[in-house]
Amino acid sequence: MKLYNTLTRQKEAFKPIEAGKIKMYACGPTVYNYFHIGNARTFITFDAMRNYFEYRGYEVNFVQNFTDVDDKIIQQAEKENITPEEVSRKYIEAYFEDAESLGIRKADVHPRVTENIEEIIQFVEELVAKGYAYELEGDVYFDVTAYPDYGRLSKQSLEELKAGARIEINERKKNPLDFALWKKTKPGEPYWKSPWGNGRPGWHIECSAMARKYLGDTIDIHGGGGDLTFPHHENEVAQSEALTGKPFANFWIHVGYLNVDNRKMSKSLNNFFTPREIKEKFDLEVARFFILSAHYRNPINFSEESMEAAQHGLERLYTARDNWNYYIEKLPLASKEDDQILEQIDEFEKRFIQVMDDDFNTADGISVIFELVKTINGYLNRKPGKEVIQKAVQVLNEQCSVMGLLIKDDHADEILENEIKDLIEERQAARKSKDFALADQIRDDLKSKGIVLEDTPEGVKWKKI
Numbered sequence: 001m002k003l004y005n006t007l008t009r010q011k012e013a014f015k016p017i018e019a020g021k022i023k024m025y026a027c028g029p030t031v032y033n034y035f036h037i038g039n040a041r042t043f044i045t046f047d048a049m050r051n052y053f054e055y056r057g058y059e060v061n062f063v064q065n066f067t068d069v070d071d072k073i074i075q076q077a078e079k080e081n082i083t084p085e086e087v088s089r090k091y092i093e094a095y096f097e098d099a100e101s102l103g104i105r106k107a108d109v110h111p112r113v114t115e116n117i118e119e120i121i122q123f124v125e126e127l128v129a130k131g132y133a134y135e136l137e138g139d140v141y142f143d144v145t146a147y148p149d150y151g152r153l154s155k156q157s158l159e160e161l162k163a164g165a166r167i168e169i170n171e172r173k174k175n176p177l178d179f180a181l182w183k184k185t186k187p188g189e190p191y192w193k194s195p196w197g198n199g200r201p202g203w204h205i206e207c208s209a210m211a212r213k214y215l216g217d218t219i220d221i222h223g224g225g226g227d228l229t230f231p232h233h234e235n236e237v238a239q240s241e242a243l244t245g246k247p248f249a250n251f252w253i254h255v256g257y258l259n260v261d262n263r264k265m266s267k268s269l270n271n272f273f274t275p276r277e278i279k280e281k282f283d284l285e286v287a288r289f290f291i292l293s294a295h296y297r298n299p300i301n302f303s304e305e306s307m308e309a310a311q312h313g314l315e316r317l318y319t320a321r322d323n324w325n326y327y328i329e330k331l332p333l334a335s336k337e338d339d340q341i342l343e344q345i346d347e348f349e350k351r352f353i354q355v356m357d358d359d360f361n362t363a364d365g366i367s368v369i370f371e372l373v374k375t376i377n378g379y380l381n382r383k384p385g386k387e388v389i390q391k392a393v394q395v396l397n398e399q400c401s402v403m404g405l406l407i408k409d410d411h412a413d414e415i416l417e418n419e420i421k422d423l424i425e426e427r428q429a430a431r432k433s434k435d436f437a438l439a440d441q442i443r444d445d446l447k448s449k450g451i452v453l454e455d456t457p458e459g460v461k462w463k464k465i
Ligand code: AMP
Pocket: 027, 028, 029, 030, 031, 038, 039, 040, 041, 042, 043, 223, 224, 225, 226, 227, 228, 255, 256, 257, 258, 259, 264, 265, 266
């Protein structure tokens, strides 16, 4: 398998440190609000990647953190008139709800900053002891000049970075690029006791400390959205490698932006949509399909039209599966199998692995799934064999479950229920406008489909006969 590594800016053969096992860390959300579908792109990418590794037989240990100490959380607490802890608790719960509706599984560990303060303080203490960090009136900063490789991940030299750095007013740091590992407390903020007085961790240190605690000094894959390459991930590399003297992550994977009108979807631009909003119009599985229809490194544009196209695509997959299952259950099938088609299905399995092994190309992976659907649908016109259809259903399910798609078993029932509800509403409207002929016709149509209506004091009820 090949993966594009931000460290080397090229696709490299991926080999885990320990055969058969993968240690993967992805930067999770800052829990001050509901996440938006741009954030979801990054979460979905790592979730599907984890599924694919498992499909290929690896055991994956996946860690995704919650940043539950942050300025934005403190501000939100003031806005909602609750404590910062209540804010993060509320939005962690919301994360799990929204993630579930997008088919994102829970990580093996979801560590939180507030539960790892001891490890963070220890990490900072060691950096100070080794001369990579210094204290300044209750703050602790990482000294970027003490770490010669600073800039390696984002491919910038220290000189270039210095030239571009913003000189802040009242800056007391040795170098404007030095970043806070520990921040002295301000009135009204949550704080913890430390060797440098009361304070709280800076942002970057949490991922270094938690990745080390849960996965070890060197991990296989570290990922996040592209905006995290600099400074967040650059700083993580500096802290971790300064401390351990070992490579922090062998592969750095960055997900392209989900855009709106070609601009990155973000809270600050106020051009964002949350899964909660999208759910009112589309099933969230559609959003997942839309996101995985592109290669994870390419930018994608979120729009109503692209979601509608995704809806049609997903619908085609569900219809194919429902149809094939119908053949298996209801129709007489040929006892003679078509070996050529069976071979073709094998080919689709190989091809799926081939494209997904090439830097996790889910766009091509989904194309392979559609080729399978097209081939089998064409084959249904001839008298199909049971083994062929069963195999096709199995492969379709396997490949789609890698993507986290086709997760609803009762899809056919759901469509039927919606159709029935629509017809009942139409009949009610017909009755209201005294079009009794139409109302009766709808009742008869439903009856011919095996659905009988009952007018009750609580409204119209229906049942299957
Ligand atoms: P945050 O809560 O802002 O720290 O973001 C959580 C994750 O979402 C990080 O990995 C970000 O890089 C990622 N992210 C934020 N905005 C986008 C976007 N528009 N497209 C893709 N990923 C994003």
